[in-house]
Amino acid sequence: MKDLNETNNPYCDDKVIDACSIFGMMNTTGERFSGECVIRAIANMHVRGNGLGGGFAIYGIYPEYAGCYAFHIMYLSREGKSEVEDFLKDRFRFMTAEEVPTRRTQKIVNPPLVWRYFLEVDQQKCNGQPQDDYVMDRVMEINTRIKDAFVFSSGKDMAVFKGVGYPEEIAEYFCLEEYEGYLWTAHGRFPTNTPGWWGGAHPFSILDWTVVHNGEISSYGINRRYLEGFGYHCTMQTDTEVIAYAVDLLVRKHGLPMEIVAKILAPPFWDDIERCPEDEQKLFRTLRQVYGSLLLNGPFTVIIANHGEMIGFTDRIRLRPLTAGVKDSVLYLSSEESAIRLICPDLDQAWIPMGGEPVVGSLERPIVSKGVTIAERNEAPC
Amino acid sequence: MKVKSYLPPKFIVERNPDRCIQCQVCVNQCSFDVHYYDAEDDEVRSHEENCVGCHRCVVFCPTNALTIRKNPLDYRENYNWRPEVIEDITKQAETGGVLLTGMGNDKGYRIYWDHLVINASQVTNPSIDPLREPMELITYLGRKPDRLELDHNSLSLKTELAPQVKIEVPVMFSAMSYGAVSLNVQKSLARAATEAGTLWNTGEGGLHHSLYEYADNTIVQVASGRFGVHSRYLNAARIIEIKIGQGAKPGIGGHLPGEKVSADVAATRTIPQGTDALSPAPQHDIYSIEDLAQLIHALKEATNYTKPVAVKIAAVHNSAAIAIGMVRAGADIIVLDGFRGATGAAPKVIRDNVGIPIELALASVDSRLRQEGIRSQASIVISGGIRSSGDVVKAIALGADAIYIGTAALVALGCTLCQQCHTGKCAWGICTTNPFLTKRINPDIGTRRLTNLLRSWSLEIKDILGGMGINAVESLRGNRLHLRGIGLTKTELEILGVKMAGN
Ligand code: SF4
Numbered sequence A: 001m002k003d004l005n006e007t008n009n010p011y012c013d014d015k016v017i018d019a020c021s022i023f024g025m026m027n028t029t030g031e032r033f034s035g036e037c038v039i040r041a042i043a044n045m046h047v048r049g050n051g052l053g054g055g056f057a058i059y060g061i062y063p064e065y066a067g068c069y070a071f072h073i074m075y076l077s078r079e080g081k082s083e084v085e086d087f088l089k090d091r092f093r094f095m096t097a098e099e100v101p102t103r104r105t106q107k108i109v110n111p112p113l114v115w116r117y118f119l120e121v122d123q124q125k126c127n128g129q130p131q132d133d134y135v136m137d138r139v140m141e142i143n144t145r146i147k148d149a150f151v152f153s154s155g156k157d158m159a160v161f162k163g164v165g166y167p168e169e170i171a172e173y174f175c176l177e178e179y180e181g182y183l184w185t186a187h188g189r190f191p192t193n194t195p196g197w198w199g200g201a202h203p204f205s206i207l208d209w210t211v212v213h214n215g216e217i218s219s220y221g222i223n224r225r226y227l228e229g230f231g232y233h234c235t236m237q238t239d240t241e242v243i244a245y246a247v248d249l250l251v252r253k254h255g256l257p258m259e260i261v262a263k264i265l266a267p268p269f270w271d272d273i274e275r276c277p278e279d280e281q282k283l284f285r286t287l288r289q290v291y292g293s294l295l296l297n298g299p300f301t302v303i304i305a306n307h308g309e310m311i312g313f314t315d316r317i318r319l320r321p322l323t324a325g326v327k328d329s330v331l332y333l334s335s336e337e338s339a340i341r342l343i344c345p346d347l348d349q350a351w352i353p354m355g356g357e358p359v360v361g362s363l364e365r366p367i368v369s370k371g372v373t374i375a376e377r378n379e380a381p382c
Numbered sequence B: 001m002k003v004k005s006y007l008p009p010k011f012i013v014e015r016n017p018d019r020c021i022q023c024q025v026c027v028n029q030c031s032f033d034v035h036y037y038d039a040e041d042d043e044v045r046s047h048e049e050n051c052v053g054c055h056r057c058v059v060f061c062p063t064n065a066l067t068i069r070k071n072p073l074d075y076r077e078n079y080n081w082r083p084e085v086i087e088d089i090t091k092q093a094e095t096g097g098v099l100l101t102g103m104g105n106d107k108g109y110r111i112y113w114d115h116l117v118i119n120a121s122q123v124t125n126p127s128i129d130p131l132r133e134p135m136e137l138i139t140y141l142g143r144k145p146d147r148l149e150l151d152h153n154s155l156s157l158k159t160e161l162a163p164q165v166k167i168e169v170p171v172m173f174s175a176m177s178y179g180a181v182s183l184n185v186q187k188s189l190a191r192a193a194t195e196a197g198t199l200w201n202t203g204e205g206g207l208h209h210s211l212y213e214y215a216d217n218t219i220v221q222v223a224s225g226r227f228g229v230h231s232r233y234l235n236a237a238r239i240i241e242i243k244i245g246q247g248a249k250p251g252i253g254g255h256l257p258g259e260k261v262s263a264d265v266a267a268t269r270t271i272p273q274g275t276d277a278l279s280p281a282p283q284h285d286i287y288s289i290e291d292l293a294q295l296i297h298a299l300k301e302a303t304n305y306t307k308p309v310a311v312k313i314a315a316v317h318n319s320a321a322i323a324i325g326m327v328r329a330g331a332d333i334i335v336l337d338g339f340r341g342a343t344g345a346a347p348k349v350i351r352d353n354v355g356i357p358i359e360l361a362l363a364s365v366d367s368r369l370r371q372e373g374i375r376s377q378a379s380i381v382i383s384g385g386i387r388s389s390g391d392v393v394k395a396i397a398l399g400a401d402a403i404y405i406g407t408a409a410l411v412a413l414g415c416t417l418c419q420q421c422h423t424g425k426c427a428w429g430i431c432t433t434n435p436f437l438t439k440r441i442n443p444d445i446g447t448r449r450l451t452n453l454l455r456s457w458s459l460e461i462k463d464i465l466g467g468m469g470i471n472a473v474e475s476l477r478g479n480r481l482h483l484r485g486i487g488l489t490k491t492e493l494e495i496l497g498v499k500m501a502g503n
């Protein structure tokens, strides 16, 4: 059994501590666009990182394989690769396998091998388990059991590209300007207690979920213990991992909508709840009573993405920055407004969301901005 | 024939003749008959052998003429045969009875709170200033479901929660029955709990009719003697607590002597005046876990499922396994009382030798409930020797939802831990039903002293939370990464689930 902890957090600190730049851009009509502007935007926040991690998530990237699980896997050795491929062949139906195209650059030294696989699940093999659960278990298996291999992403029609370097260097290395997607998130990292390790860069991903995160979660200890009770094993001792699992639990397993999830991770204060209309009071109170152990405390900004949805919010008292911008049907989320203005100088709207208040971009609904109550949301045309 | 006792005085009473004005305040204040006035010599003198070191006279002497100091009792040094051991044997030789005592275990067992230190934020994570930012201590006690179901369109709740009880501070007053403490003490506790938005606990002696107005902040106890348990009592309460055991005397019942059962106590306990109130050691309808389940459900039926039912046990060796059974039997709150928990009266040998430290019991119960996946089904409340807001924070980080204080509350009312609660002579008017003494507690002042205590603790808890960069108590609960151990063995660290400091 390999210990990802060792790799990711070799000094076994409570958690990986890092600060960062984050950026997200989504066309809510679903129209795909190239990563060129996203790369320029995140590069504009160069000084928020220290070159020990950069990464991107792209949704709508592989329309030709939309029904397949797209596995992006990093290898540190040939043996790791052959072992993983044997494992995958045994557990899945192989559609395609290829090396992820890269270009040689000066900045990226000693890159690992990165391959992608388009896989289908054989219904018989999952023994009645839902496909997603089956895939998630296999990802955990590769990550924890097979030496020299780590799964970057495993969702459908989405992909994560990440590594050690500044984000713009990673983008250059993986030729990201050549890809298109309708939703991009990006991350530049400043870790304090972890050596550069390609698997440790953001976005962190499980199935279709990706998380880019700037912050340190002081509730990590209890968030992690709570999730362990639901069978999630935090193998990397990072707080970002905890966010991804929390979202997976709440949305996929408990069937809660994303804006409710934001109210669990960054709930309103009790005093503010008291001031809500009666039914909202009851809802928010109950959410806190039941899911209090998932409240994320401490300074953070996070952008969580999934198919058709991007959501950004900060901790309840906004100890880390987040700016939102809208131009026509495009939603921008960024650590700094300058990064948005650089690629879109004439925004229709730009604002700093209140602490804990989610900004949601969705293919199904118009962009929800600034403090919309649930009643208003229910009235809004879909 | 009165035989000379071999027990030497424990304390020396020093009266400074230059200061003493023979006012006889001490004569009136001392309920242990130490001071007396010799009219012939116009001098106040002392029967030192009676002094228990409660310092009531010292505080009330208007000229500060009194000093109470320990009688050195320099027997020949012997680590095994310490003065306490010698005197216990002497007492038994003179009385032939079980030695009784009050308060909690006073022995030098390791106090784990003193080996745990708390984290704070630096650089990577800003600390939060509780004077400028909200800092939330509100806690809800009661059973929670593992998940919520929502109607996706209206976002309304499909899941109904079991009854939840809100407390503004995670600190409550633990069970102290009428009879063991005076009505004025209970009145002070009830009013302070009401003002501070927390709860007090009737103990097993029923709820005095004058205290029904504080019912909304009251936990009523159902113990083995079933004193004062009736439908009105149960339905008045916020929470019903079944008392199986008590940290100061696990496995032992209670005995309120007939002299203390005044007309008022008798009416509240629904027993005849002047009769001994005997609480059997076990509850005679609970000989196993399924019996407990029946009682829990009977109480829920009786109150139409409107109140959480708590079950209180003494922290003993198999607490974790027992607690799991309690949760599965339907307990919404489990109360663990450690061996430093106090009592109005207990056999000394039990108080000093039975039970385990609350820190270890709490850590193992919280961990085990999580392993079993049932931690959210019950709140955990702990008690037994909690001395400060620091202890409270450490307890919450180990996994407690709320903390009961008993001794600390009595200290706020004047108690100095003289451990004479079983004598009924408490000079501070706390642990007695003697009307001459009980009037020493003024409920107005008592209420203020108790609310002050809760206020200072909650301000301190907020300071500590802010320092950790946490602004809601639920992010501390069970968050053991914010604790580190000092001077503990590997096994102790493992049980507590904390890392060594520096690690
Ligand atoms: S009041 Fe207390 S300290 Fe003073 S003499 Fe009496 S027993 Fe001793």
Ligand code: SF4
Pocket: B054, B102, B103, B410, B414, B415, B416, B417, B418, B419, B420, B421, B422, B425, B426, B427, B428, B429, B430, B431
């Ligand atoms: S309650 Fe009274 S008798 Fe008991 S320890 Fe405190 S001061 Fe002494």
